[in-house]
Amino acid sequence: MTVDIRNLGFRYGNTPVLRAISFRLDPGRFHALLGPNGAGKSTLFGLLTRLLALQQGEIRIAGTSLARHPAAVMGQIGVVFQHSALDPDLTVRQNLAYHAALQGLSRREARRRGDRELARFGLLERANERVRQLNGGHRRRLEIARALLHRPSLLLLDEATVGLDPASRAALNSHVRDLCRERALTVLWATHLIEEIRPEDRVLILHRGRLRADGTGQALCRALGGRDLADTFRTLTGGD
Numbered sequence: 001m002t003v004d005i006r007n008l009g010f011r012y013g014n015t016p017v018l019r020a021i022s023f024r025l026d027p028g029r030f031h032a033l034l035g036p037n038g039a040g041k042s043t044l045f046g047l048l049t050r051l052l053a054l055q056q057g058e059i060r061i062a063g064t065s066l067a068r069h070p071a072a073v074m075g076q077i078g079v080v081f082q083h084s085a086l087d088p089d090l091t092v093r094q095n096l097a098y099h100a101a102l103q104g105l106s107r108r109e110a111r112r113r114g115d116r117e118l119a120r121f122g123l124l125e126r127a128n129e130r131v132r133q134l135n136g137g138h139r140r141r142l143e144i145a146r147a148l149l150h151r152p153s154l155l156l157l158d159e160a161t162v163g164l165d166p167a168s169r170a171a172l173n174s175h176v177r178d179l180c181r182e183r184a185l186t187v188l189w190a191t192h193l194i195e196e197i198r199p200e201d202r203v204l205i206l207h208r209g210r211l212r213a214d215g216t217g218q219a220l221c222r223a224l225g226g227r228d229l230a231d232t233f234r235t236l237t238g239g240d
């Protein structure tokens with residue numbers, strides 16, 4: 001499913017945070033949104049998920065305008081925010097059931113889909129445990145499982161690995177790549193960690209509210225003469 005962002009701009013008060021950003025996401029592909037702290041990644045996610053009201057520009061998902069047809073478009077988006085949105089006092093299965101009810105799924109269908117996702121994420125045997133008993137990596141997996149319950153074709157993840165140890169970070173990252181491949185999901189993975197990006201990924205580099213580069217890591221290094229993506233990123237962002 002394609003995502004088209006055209007001339008997107010956003011200000012908090014008088015401070016511009018996104019400046020005339022345009023890009024397109026390819027269907028069924030993993031895209032990394034790379035930017036240092038404060039680049040505007042979460043603001044962009046806020047606009048894509050309608051937590052923030054559009055001020056300038058246009059967002060089209062599968063050809064449909066988000067501003068004009070919000071319900072239809074939002075039904076195609078799954079999102080994992082930077083900060084956990086799970087209820088730690090509910091069980092794993094209750095957290096899924098609550099989200100499914102908000103999405104209008106019947107209890108039976110919710111249980112069926114929920115258990116399938118939990119099995120997929122290796123969490124089925126933890127289904128009746130309270131979320132506060134899970135470690136950080138399992139919590140993030142549960143958040144992704146929850147984001148997939150309504151079968152979106154676009155998955156947005158805002159710094160999904162924050163707070164995880166390196167091994168859990170790498171496992172979560174490759175898990176999302178497997179999902180992307182198996183379900184033809186379009187993925188936008190926001191991060192400030194270069195090690196989460198592979199050379200063949202499409203990389204969008206955001207810095208101080210501007211899109212500074214868009215291409216595969218390999219192509220960006222070739223075009224900008226960097227030794228590797230880290231070097232290219234430093235050149236573009238001045239080491240911020």
Ligand SMILES: Nc1ncnc2c1ncn2[C@@H]1O[C@H](COP(=O)(O)OP(=O)(O)OP(=O)(O)O)[C@@H](O)[C@H]1O
Pocket residue numbers: 012017035036037038039040041042043044192
């Ligand atoms: N509610 C707000 N009011 C005013 N300024 C804000 C608000 N939220 C974010 N900002 C500012 O907007 C800029 C972009 O922030 P944003 O959170 O979108 O960046 P980010 O790339 O997600 O950074 P991080 O990785 O630190 O979350 C920053 O300078 C931030 O201080």
